Amino acid sequence: FIDAVVFDLDGVITDSAHYHFLAWRELARELGIGIDEVFNERLKGVSRMDSLELILQEGNQQNDFTLSQKETMAEKKNLHYCEFLNELTSQDILPGILELITHIKFEGISIGLASVSRNASTVLKALQLEGTFDYVVDAAKVKKSKPDPEIFLTACKQLDANPKRSIGIEDASAGIDSIKASGMFAVGVGKTLFKADYQVHATKELQWEMIKSEYMQWR
Ligand code: B16
Ligand code: MG
Numbered sequence: 001f002i003d004a005v006v007f008d009l010d011g012v013i014t015d016s017a018h019y020h021f022l023a024w025r026e027l028a029r030e031l032g033i034g035i036d037e038v039f040n041e042r043l044k045g046v047s048r049m050d051s052l053e054l055i056l057q058e059g060n061q062q063n064d065f066t067l068s069q070k071e072t073m074a075e076k077k078n079l080h081y082c083e084f085l086n087e088l089t090s091q092d093i094l095p096g097i098l099e100l101i102t103h104i105k106f107e108g109i110s111i112g113l114a115s116v117s118r119n120a121s122t123v124l125k126a127l128q129l130e131g132t133f134d135y136v137v138d139a140a141k142v143k144k145s146k147p148d149p150e151i152f153l154t155a156c157k158q159l160d161a162n163p164k165r166s167i168g169i170e171d172a173s174a175g176i177d178s179i180k181a182s183g184m185f186a187v188g189v190g191k192t193l194f195k196a197d198y199q200v201h202a203t204k205e206l207q208w209e210m211i212k213s214e215y216m217q218w219r
Helices: 016-030 048-058 065-085 098-104 118-127 148-156 175-183 206-216
Strands: 004-007 111-114 136-138 166-170 183-189 198-202
Touching: 004 148, 016 048, 016 065, 048 065, 048 111, 065 118, 098 111, 111 148, 118 136, 136 148, 148 175, 166 175, 175 183, 183 206, 198 206
Parallel strands: 004 111, 004 166, 111 136, 166 183, 183 198
Antiparallel strands: none
């Protein structure tokens, strides 16, 4: 009765969302723009260039740079972010995730990954999760970033799953919107994901039996 479970990467499988934040905060600081964790919620699940635009808007600097200058800034942020990724190991898989994946696979349900990050394959490799997911959709495979449903719909299609019989797990508000727009059941990991069909505060609270029972009530 469940076709597939599709996971977000940054912030669900590992805390790379925090490294994105540290790298953006440094770039913003150089521009004289202050950003905090609250502002960072708006960057989660949003593509690299769109994230830069949001930061520049925050500092009223959106019209101050050419596209090429913006690309240089985004590249600089990415190099900084990649320095953090060099330190990433399988120890950085968030609590409860491997157990959850094991339970889902035991029931013969497909699992997918939906990340708009261009670094998704590097992150999966560092975590030693290559080959774990039946299908991975990353930035190279979609045209539109979350909150558009394209990424979750692509994952379902490739997994031969009906979105209405599938579950998406996200830590970002834009990601929950993407899951809901695709017709899937949305599980949120965080404190302010009000549109999620079921919300937990941290990955260690992701219990498969609980998720299934919430899904059964929703369908
Ligand atoms: P990159 P997800 C997203 O990944 C992040 O949440 C978001 O903060 C980031 O800007 C985006 O990937 C692009 O990442 O700069 O590595 O291409 O949450 O969809 O796994
Ligand atoms: Mg995320």
